[in-house]
Amino acid sequence: MTMTVIEARSLTKTYLTQAEQVVALKDVNLAVKAGDFIIINGPSGSGKTTFLNLISGLDLPSAGEVFLDGQALHTLSDNHRAELRLRRIGLIFQSFELIPVLTVFENVEYPLVLQRLPRSERRTRVNRILAKVGLEKMAHRFPAQLSGGQKQRVAIARALVTRPQVVLADEPTGSLDSSTGEQILRLMLELNNTYKVSFLIVTHDQAMNKYAHRLLEIRDGVLTEKECGTDVQDRLSQYSAQ
Amino acid sequence: MFKIACRNILRNKRRSLMCLLISMVGVAVLYLEIGYNTATNDGLKLMSVEQYGDLQIARKGHWDAEKTEQLLLSKNEMESIEKILRDEEAISGFTTQLNCSGILGTEDGSVIVSGWGIEPGNNLGLSYSITSGLNLFPGDQNLVLLGEGVEKKLHVQTEDWVSMMVTTLDGAYNSGSLQVSGTFTTGISELDGFYVILPLTYVQTLLNTDGVEKFVVRLKDTALAPEVKTRLLARFTAAGLELEIKSWSDLAVMYHQVKGMFETIFYFLSLIVFVLVFFSILEIMSMAFFERMNEIGTIRSIGAKRRQVFFLLIQEGLVQGITGGILGLCLGWGMGALINSLQISYVPPSFSDPVPLVINQSVGNVLLPFCIVLCSTILSAFFPAIKGVKLNIVEIMRHI
Numbered sequence: 001m002t003m004t005v006i007e008a009r010s011l012t013k014t015y016l017t018q019a020e021q022v023v024a025l026k027d028v029n030l031a032v033k034a035g036d037f038i039i040i041n042g043p044s045g046s047g048k049t050t051f052l053n054l055i056s057g058l059d060l061p062s063a064g065e066v067f068l069d070g071q072a073l074h075t076l077s078d079n080h081r082a083e084l085r086l087r088r089i090g091l092i093f094q095s096f097e098l099i100p101v102l103t104v105f106e107n108v109e110y111p112l113v114l115q116r117l118p119r120s121e122r123r124t125r126v127n128r129i130l131a132k133v134g135l136e137k138m139a140h141r142f143p144a145q146l147s148g149g150q151k152q153r154v155a156i157a158r159a160l161v162t163r164p165q166v167v168l169a170d171e172p173t174g175s176l177d178s179s180t181g182e183q184i185l186r187l188m189l190e191l192n193n194t195y196k197v198s199f200l201i202v203t204h205d206q207a208m209n210k211y212a213h214r215l216l217e218i219r220d221g222v223l224t225e226k227e228c229g230t231d232v233q234d235r236l237s238q239y240s241a242q
Numbered sequence: 243m244f245k246i247a248c249r250n251i252l253r254n255k256r257r258s259l260m261c262l263l264i265s266m267v268g269v270a271v272l273y274l275e276i277g278y279n280t281a282t283n284d285g286l287k288l289m290s291v292e293q294y295g296d297l298q299i300a301r302k303g304h305w306d307a308e309k310t311e312q313l314l315l316s317k318n319e320m321e322s323i324e325k326i327l328r329d330e331e332a333i334s335g336f337t338t339q340l341n342c343s344g345i346l347g348t349e350d351g352s353v354i355v356s357g358w359g360i361e362p363g364n365n366l367g368l369s370y371s372i373t374s375g376l377n378l379f380p381g382d383q384n385l386v387l388l389g390e391g392v393e394k395k396l397h398v399q400t401e402d403w404v405s406m407m408v409t410t411l412d413g414a415y416n417s418g419s420l421q422v423s424g425t426f427t428t429g430i431s432e433l434d435g436f437y438v439i440l441p442l443t444y445v446q447t448l449l450n451t452d453g454v455e456k457f458v459v460r461l462k463d464t465a466l467a468p469e470v471k472t473r474l475l476a477r478f479t480a481a482g483l484e485l486e487i488k489s490w491s492d493l494a495v496m497y498h499q500v501k502g503m504f505e506t507i508f509y510f511l512s513l514i515v516f517v518l519v520f521f522s523i524l525e526i527m528s529m530a531f532f533e534r535m536n537e538i539g540t541i542r543s544i545g546a547k548r549r550q551v552f553f554l555l556i557q558e559g560l561v562q563g564i565t566g567g568i569l570g571l572c573l574g575w576g577m578g579a580l581i582n583s584l585q586i587s588y589v590p591p592s593f594s595d596p597v598p599l600v601i602n603q604s605v606g607n608v609l610l611p612f613c614i615v616l617c618s619t620i621l622s623a624f625f626p627a628i629k630g631v632k633l634n635i636v637e638i639m640r641h642i
Binding site for chain 1: 246253540543546
């Protein structure tokens with residue numbers, strides 16, 4: 001039986017503005033299993049980012065619960081949630097969010113520094129993941145010296161270096177051209193297959209849907225399951241053959 | 243973490259340079275101020291020790307009495323005291339003094355003077371320098387040294403004769419003639435216009451006594467004064483002598499007043515520097531942290547705890563403070579060396595001679611200016627750091 005990594009139960013998030021109460025998410029239920037590659041579509045303002053914030057523990061729901069690794073996030077302290085994010089979740093952002101004063105190597109190493117891992121282990125892990133994303137020769141470059149696609153590869157490496165159970169990606173191809181975006185998606189798919197790490201990607205780019213293992217859609221705060229066309233493994237085989 | 247702090251400082255060079263300059267100037271100003279204070283205090287301490295000796299011994303109540311003549315030490319007491327002083331290894335020398343007040347005059351005029359009766363050739367406990375004529379030498383009997391101001395008031399010259407009139411201990415008038423041996427200055431114009439120096443035996447004859455007012459003691463090391471004082475007092479008590487001992491510090495009222503004044507000025511200046519550095523760097527740090535809000539949000543979303551982010555930001559203040567502090571000390575040291583090499587002098591209030599403007603460059607003066615500016619810099623990073631970590635990650639990330 002496949003293990004559930006993250007589970008959202010009856011998740012609701014409302015914001016109180018001066019004029020009215022805005023419902024950003026409405027009774028959302030989702031179970032992310034180990035090894036899942038889930039894409040969530042939705043237009044701007046549909047609640048995609050709010051959903052990612054809630055299941056990553058960055059924000060707390062107005063109602064409902066999120067379970068990560070069997071622990072209800074809303075019962076944990078801010079520090080405890082940060083600790084869980086550090087060890088169990090990898091985050092990827094649309095605009096990469098690399099630390100500009102650190103090199104590629106140091107950016108990827110940073111979460112391991114926060115984990116207080118020994119230097120030798122950090123070096124091994126970082127070199128391995130950089131090789132995997134094809135950036136081993138750019139380890140000493142600074143983010144400003146990289147292209148958009150390379151930056152996103154660094155962000156992916158940073159998200160995966162801690163060996164998380166799930167990677168949450170918010171519009172990971174949003175700042176890239178379509179060709180580079182496709183390469184990044186394929187890389188994530190490959191890493192999903194290699195490391196058996198679950199990926200939950202929110203995007204409004206429908207072109208990426210073909211890679212989804214599970215396809216979901218958020219519209220007006222309501223999450224619905226969509227039919228997924230092709231088997232992921234087939235697509236990965238096609239990608240590898242290319 | 244430390245690497246991020248250092249590189250962030252180098253990231254915006256102009257802003258960091260501004261922070262460094264502010265802390266550097268702050269440290270340099272305080273270093274020079276404390277160096278000047280220390281040098282002045284050291285000079286005053288030396289002057290006080292020369293003026294009063296390390297210790298003074300007199301009959302109990304001497305320093306509180308209105309008429310000290312009634313509390314003179316007898317010949318027998320002097321012998322006992324001398325015996326005890328000779329046994330004390332920490333003492334390098336001692337002398338006796340008998341002071342008197344009276345009228346010094348010539349045919350043309352007179353002035354009220356205070357006379358220091360000293361053992362000629364033994365200047366312990368009296369700081370003066372001869373400005374004309376000759377000093378008193380052992381065996382001199384009826385010679386007098388006039389303060390520069392006394393000489394001017396009486397219009398006399400070396401080798402002229404003057405008369406001194408005093409009241410003896412019995413209350414009778416007595417007078418004698420003295421030849422002017424020379425003039426002296428104590429460095430303080432008010433004293434120079436009032437004091438004369440006479441041979442002790444001459445003062446004893448004038449006052450019709452064989453006693454002395456006090457013993458002035460010099461030690462091999464001034465720092466030993468408190469412990470020697472305690473030791474001597476115990477020995478005097480054991481010998482049945484009712485004596486009182488005062489150290490130079492007990493007697494040097496002016497030294498403590500000036501020291502207190504300089505300390506107040508230093509604290510006031512420190513406060514001004516602290517506030518100036520704090521607000522200047524607070525503004526710069528707040529701007530720097532605000533511009534990097536997305537970075538702070540990313541670091542926190544990766545999994546850094548509030549505490550870790552807080553220390554990351556504080557480290558920037560710490561690095562700025564330490565770097566600015568070290569450079570400020572170098573600047574202060576350079577300026578101090580320059581001032582010392584220029585040999586600038588000035589005349590302080592009530593002094594008759596100029597004194598050199600000296601900056602004490604000792605290592606002990608480094609710590610306080612450095613710590614004051616470092617605390618100010620860290621504190622100026624503290625508030626933006628607190629504000630930064632308190633922000634909601636979702637709010638920060640919304641701007642990404």
